[in-house]
Amino acid sequence: MKSHNRTLLRQAVAICEQYRPDDAIATIGQLPKATWKAASTIISRLRRARWLGWHRAARRLQVDLRATLLRLQSHLGALERQIPSPHVRPQRLAVRELFEDLRALYEEFEDVTFDAKSKTLAVTTEPIELESILLGRFEIQLDCSRLTGGPNTYRVVALDPNPAACNESVTHPHIQGEVVCEGDGTQPIRHALEEGRLFDFFTIVDNLLKTYNPESPYVSLSDWFGVECADCGHTIDEDDRRTCEKCDATVCVDCYVICSHCREILCAACVSQCEDCEQYFCKTYLTECSKCSVERCRGCLDENERCSDCHEEESEATEKSFDDEDVSTETGTTIHADRVGEAVVST
Amino acid sequence: MQILLINNNGGGFADHIDIADGTTVTQLFHEKIADGNPDDYLIRVNRQPCTADQVLHEGDRISITPTKIEGA
Numbered sequence: 001m002k003s004h005n006r007t008l009l010r011q012a013v014a015i016c017e018q019y020r021p022d023d024a025i026a027t028i029g030q031l032p033k034a035t036w037k038a039a040s041t042i043i044s045r046l047r048r049a050r051w052l053g054w055h056r057a058a059r060r061l062q063v064d065l066r067a068t069l070l071r072l073q074s075h076l077g078a079l080e081r082q083i084p085s086p087h088v089r090p091q092r093l094a095v096r097e098l099f100e101d102l103r104a105l106y107e108e109f110e111d112v113t114f115d116a117k118s119k120t121l122a123v124t125t126e127p128i129e130l131e132s133i134l135l136g137r138f139e140i141q142l143d144c145s146r147l148t149g150g151p152n153t154y155r156v157v158a159l160d161p162n163p164a165a166c167n168e169s170v171t172h173p174h175i176q177g178e179v180v181c182e183g184d185g186t187q188p189i190r191h192a193l194e195e196g197r198l199f200d201f202f203t204i205v206d207n208l209l210k211t212y213n214p215e216s217p218y219v220s221l222s223d224w225f226g227v228e229c230a231d232c233g234h235t236i237d238e239d240d241r242r243t244c245e246k247c248d249a250t251v252c253v254d255c256y257v258i259c260s261h262c263r264e265i266l267c268a269a270c271v272s273q274c275e276d277c278e279q280y281f282c283k284t285y286l287t288e289c290s291k292c293s294v295e296r297c298r299g300c301l302d303e304n305e306r307c308s309d310c311h312e313e314e315s316e317a318t319e320k321s322f323d324d325e326d327v328s329t330e331t332g333t334t335i336h337a338d339r340v341g342e343a344v345v346s347t
Numbered sequence: 348m349q350i351l352l353i354n355n356n357g358g359g360f361a362d363h364i365d366i367a368d369g370t371t372v373t374q375l376f377h378e379k380i381a382d383g384n385p386d387d388y389l390i391r392v393n394r395q396p397c398t399a400d401q402v403l404h405e406g407d408r409i410s411i412t413p414t415k416i417e418g419a
Contacts, residue, residue, distance in 0.1 A: 074419045104394035174418030183419030188355040188412075195361055197353065199394055203412050204355055207389070213417035 032075035136160025164219035165226035173217030
């Protein structure tokens with residue numbers, strides 16, 4: 001016990017030495033370029049969907065856009081908070097407080113390590129399971145030389161990675177590239193780090209990892225193992241998904257069809273092909289020929305709802321009957337049946 | 348008497364506050380988080396687990412951290 005306490009004391013002193021309140025020049029992280037680009041892509045798709053009249057696709061894109069803008073907002077907010085407020089004087093950390101925090105951390109978590117060289121304090125969580133999906137243990141690694149909050153201060157590494165099928169850098173619904181999207185945890189995390197309350201910091205992050213927010217994950221748990229195309233059965237990446245606007249089935253870019261009449265996206269179950277023009281239409285747009293009952297689009301049926309083949313056939317039959325009447329009118333004769341014994345001789 | 352309250356619910360501020368002698372952990376919790384259920388929070392006194400009826404003393408450090416914190 002004494003040697004453990006001595007170790008903790010050495011760690012507390014080492015952490016205290018890293019935190020120099022006079023270093024008021026902040027280290028600013030990177031701008032969220034990837035998130036910005038994702039938002040730009042969604043906006044382009046949304047404009048296209050609106051222009052084409054794909055209302056359901058547009059509604060889904062709006063949901064995606066909202067989630068992406070919230071993440072962007074969170075990243076930008078974290079960057080802004082990295083800049084020390086001129087009105088807040090950073091506190092000098094007390095060795096005693098850090099010592100007590102470290103002791104509590106060792107009691108609370110399974111595994112706590114301190115790398116004296118990199119000044120990284122790391123805590124391992126229990127295996128995390130969200131909605132029956134086992135995400136494994138995570139190691140929360142805090143750079144003790146940057147106790148100011150923000151994305152570069154700490155990272156969360158998956159020790160037993162079970163990432164999303166569509167994006168292997170998403171190891172948790174709220175972690176991408178080992179960076180946590182803090183959401184409601186942003187302010188408490190920042191204040192805990194600014195005040196050197198390391199026990200609070202690790203418990204806040206731990207609780208965040210154990211909570212699933214279905215409103216704005218990087219990848220939702222329902223899509224964690226990928227979504228299968230309803231037609232071909234292959235797993236589809238998020239960018240390659242299309243939604244049937246009749247039945248909401250998810251299909252891949254290779255399988256979807258666009259109705260030649262209403263321009264909606266359709267799956268194989270909701271589309272039919274006209275036998276005449278061979279174009280694809282919503283099933284509701286096709287009608288059976290009134291004569292042969294084969295499905296045609298309305299453009300390929302006449303005013304009597306007959307297809308071109310039947311129309312032609314009927315036309316030929318009509319012509320033939322007209323031709324036959326014409327012949328009898330010309331000769332003025334009638335032909336008697338056999339065995340009457342008479343015949344009209346032409347006059 | 349004065350204690351240090353760390354409320355990690357929302358803003359996450361640490362403040363020294365005055366409380367009446369004999370105030371229990373539960374009483375303080377309901378005073379500070381009116382609509383909260385203690386079961387939804389990690390409550391520590393001096394960084395140690397505590398009981399609901401534990402009486403607070405001068406200089407105690409009490410932290411209240413939600414167990415459900417939603418990321419984005």
